[in-house]
Amino acid sequence: xxxxxxxxxxxxxxxxxxxxxxxxxxxxxxxxxxxxxxxxxxxxxxxxxxxxxxxxxxxxxxxxxxxxxxxxxxxxxxxxxxxxxxxxxxxxxxxxxxxxxxxxxxxxxxxxxxxxxxxxxxxxxxxxxxxxxxxxxxxxxxxxxxxxxxxxxxxxxxxxxxxxxxxxxxxxxxxxxxxxxxxxxxxxxxxxxxxxxxxxxxxxxxxxxxxxxxxxxxxxxxxxxxxxxxxxxxxxxxxxxxxxxxxxxxxxxxxxxxxxxxxxxxxxxxxxxxxxxxxxxxxxxxxxxxxxxxxxxxxxxxxxxxxxxxxxxxxxxxxxxxxxxxxxxxxxxxxxxxxxxxxxxxxxxxxxxxxxxxxxxxxxxxxxxxxxxxxxxxxxxxxxxxx
Numbered sequence: 001x002x003x004x005x006x007x008x009x010x011x012x013x014x015x016x017x018x019x020x021x022x023x024x025x026x027x028x029x030x031x032x033x034x035x036x037x038x039x040x041x042x043x044x045x046x047x048x049x050x051x052x053x054x055x056x057x058x059x060x061x062x063x064x065x066x067x068x069x070x071x072x073x074x075x076x077x078x079x080x081x082x083x084x085x086x087x088x089x090x091x092x093x094x095x096x097x098x099x100x101x102x103x104x105x106x107x108x109x110x111x112x113x114x115x116x117x118x119x120x121x122x123x124x125x126x127x128x129x130x131x132x133x134x135x136x137x138x139x140x141x142x143x144x145x146x147x148x149x150x151x152x153x154x155x156x157x158x159x160x161x162x163x164x165x166x167x168x169x170x171x172x173x174x175x176x177x178x179x180x181x182x183x184x185x186x187x188x189x190x191x192x193x194x195x196x197x198x199x200x201x202x203x204x205x206x207x208x209x210x211x212x213x214x215x216x217x218x219x220x221x222x223x224x225x226x227x228x229x230x231x232x233x234x235x236x237x238x239x240x241x242x243x244x245x246x247x248x249x250x251x252x253x254x255x256x257x258x259x260x261x262x263x264x265x266x267x268x269x270x271x272x273x274x275x276x277x278x279x280x281x282x283x284x285x286x287x288x289x290x291x292x293x294x295x296x297x298x299x300x301x302x303x304x305x306x307x308x309x310x311x312x313x314x315x316x317x318x319x320x321x322x323x324x325x326x327x328x329x330x331x332x333x334x335x336x337x338x339x340x341x342x343x344x345x346x347x348x349x350x351x352x353x354x355x356x357x358x359x360x361x362x363x364x365x366x367x368x369x370x371x372x373x374x375x376x377x378x379x380x381x382x383x384x385x386x387x
Contacts, residue, residue, distance in 0.1 A: 043304040102325065126377045139162075146168050261304060321350040
């Protein structure tokens with residue numbers, strides 16, 4: 001095979017292989033038993049914090065939400081003042097076990113109510129909006145294996161993009177493959193057996209790694225999780241994360257998303273269904289981790305790009321707000337973190353942020369052994385998430 005043919009074949013593979021572009025980076029050491037793993041859950045659209053972690057005894061909450069307020073008889077009591085939305089009943093056992101942590105009134109200075117802008121801030125961890133890489137991307141840049149971070153989706157989010165490398169995007173284990181005709185794949189494998197020189201050798205090694213990693217990912221699909229996951233993309237993504245962990249994939253970070261939280265209207269019907277899906281997925285995931293003996297090795301961190309307005313609107317919903325709610329699920333993560341809500345001190349009708357989200361990120365980064373001081377453009381204190 002001549003030089004031109006070899007290069008053309010490599011480029012064709014990169015063009016048609018669904019996973020190829022994001023694999024040509026480097027990864028971290030294997031996440032075997034005892035290694036810590038971070039699973040980030042993004043609630044896209046702006047989840048309403050006040051109807052998730054509910055201040056059900058607050059008269060001001062009930063006054064500005066005459067139709068949407070979750071009543072005291074419905075909320076799942078946590079401490080006599082706050083309660084979970086009843087759709088999150090599946091998470092109550094983890095609260096009782098000290099494994100569910102809740103961080104209310106989380107945000108950042110000069111918050112934006114724009115989905116695009118605020119999500120960029122959360123992904124880059126830079127409220128100044130100057131950074132072009134993600135907060136975890138800065139960690140990925142220092143790793144040596146393309147599978148140190150995996151996004152369950154078609155493209156790596158900004159959070160997993162570094163200056164030089166990015167996390168792997170996996171649409172799903174069952175469909176993970178190099179999309180080449182069998183004859184072309186055979187020719188590719190044959191050509192990779194012969195060392196080259198210079199740039200061609202670097203390309204050959206990268207492609208050989210791609211083929212090997214693809215085969216490795218396909219092998220993970222054989223594991224069948226024990227728990228029953230909710231139907232849909234979110235449940236499927238968490239199920240695939242369990243399969244990757246069980247199969248010994250080297251990933252130290254996984255990223256999954258659940259969308260639909262932009263509840264400008266009909267919130268009473270829409271948000272509970274999403275929260276129930278969230279709880280069912282996380283509950284199944286935690287049960288599978290326990291069955292694998294990995295429940296103390298994994299921390300789940302959840303966020304949304306902003307909360308919603310304190311007062312309900314005229315359409316049976318809530319509009320874009322500022323501070324919101326984060327959660328953590330994992331060993332010793334239980335309890336309420338930070339000072340909590342203050343409905344008597346609002347920021348132009350929104351919850352005022354009282355915890356900087358970067359402090360929460362710093363605590364999650366510390367869990368997997370990353371150095372928080374290297375992840376953020378501005379130094380941040382570490383919010384202890386565990387213990």
